[in-house]
Each structure stands twice: as C-alpha cells, then as structure tokens.
Amino acid sequence: MKKIVLIWIIFTLGCSPKTAEQFIKLGDRQKSFAMKERNYEKALELDSLNLKASNRIGYLYMYSKNPNELDKSRKYFMKVLEIDSNNVTSLFGIGETYKTEAMKNDSVNVNTLERAIYFYSKAIMIDSNDVSAIYQRAYSYHYINDSINCYKDNKRACDLGFNTSCSVIEKEHNQK
DSSP states (O other), rough: OOOHHHHHHHHHHHHOOOSSHHHHHHHHHHHHHHHHHHHHHHHHHHTTHHHHHHHHHHHHHHHHSGGHHHHHHHHHHHHHHHOOOTTTHOOOOHHHHHHHHHHTTTOOOOOHHHHHHHHHHHHHHHHHHHHHHHHHHHHHHHHHHHHHHHHHHHHHHHTTHHHHHHHHHHHHHOOO
C-alpha cells in the first residue's frame, strides 16, 4: 500500500503543470467554469502576455450565461488586441460580446449591434475567409434591417461552404 501511495505522489508531482501552455491545456480539459478560470488565470500569472490564455478566458466569460461577464470578456480580448491588433480570435470575440449584449432582453440595440458589425468587419479584413465572422456579420445586418449587406455576407459564406448561409439564401429566395 505504501508503494502505491509513493508512486501516486511521484506521478502527481511529475504531472503538475509548470508552464502557461500546460495550464491552458489543463483548463481546456476541465468541465467546470471555476476550474477553467483558475487554470487560465494561472497561465496568465506565469505569462501575462499569453494571447491564447487571454482569449480562452475571454471566451469563458462570454459563454458563462451571465450577461454581466461580457465586460470582463471584452477586457481580456482588448488585452490581446493591445499586443496583437490583428488577432482575429479576439476581434471576433468582441463582436460576439456586442452582439450578445445587443440581443439581450426582447429588443435589439442597433448601436450596440453596429459595434459588433465593426469588429466582425475588422476580423474579415484580416481573414477574408473567416466564415464565422462573415455569417455573424450577416446575422447582425439582418437585425438592423440591412438586407443588402445581409444577403452579400450570406452569399459569401455560402460560397465558402457554410451551409447555414446557403439555407438562409434559399429560404429568402423561396419567399419571393
């Protein structure tokens, strides 16, 4: 029994994370919000400029189902953009936070949705084949009643193989 305990202790000590990347991987494997948050924060303690850790925690807060966490989420994405202004992951993430904020309650806040469109557009300028950003921008255009740009983005996403956009175009065509 003592040998098993000793082996377990040696194994545990040998496997504990020591680098930011190891903490990120550990956070990625966690199920609970608190454990993910803890490991991503540990990664940032070891490497405060780690873009991956900042993006991960930004998305964690964004998807937390707590609308009050959107500002926290944007803070982490903005931290990444201070280091790398062309980080598509963060630009898209900020767009998503604004879209989520704009769509909460039962009404649409057009000004906030236009901020989302701005960040999706910046992401698309850097990566013109980012289908997620193109589709989310189309979705946002739809809610501000800009049918021309909505169609253009859905057509572009469809041309890139994004079936949801193809379905939207087909549905609109069948309604005419």
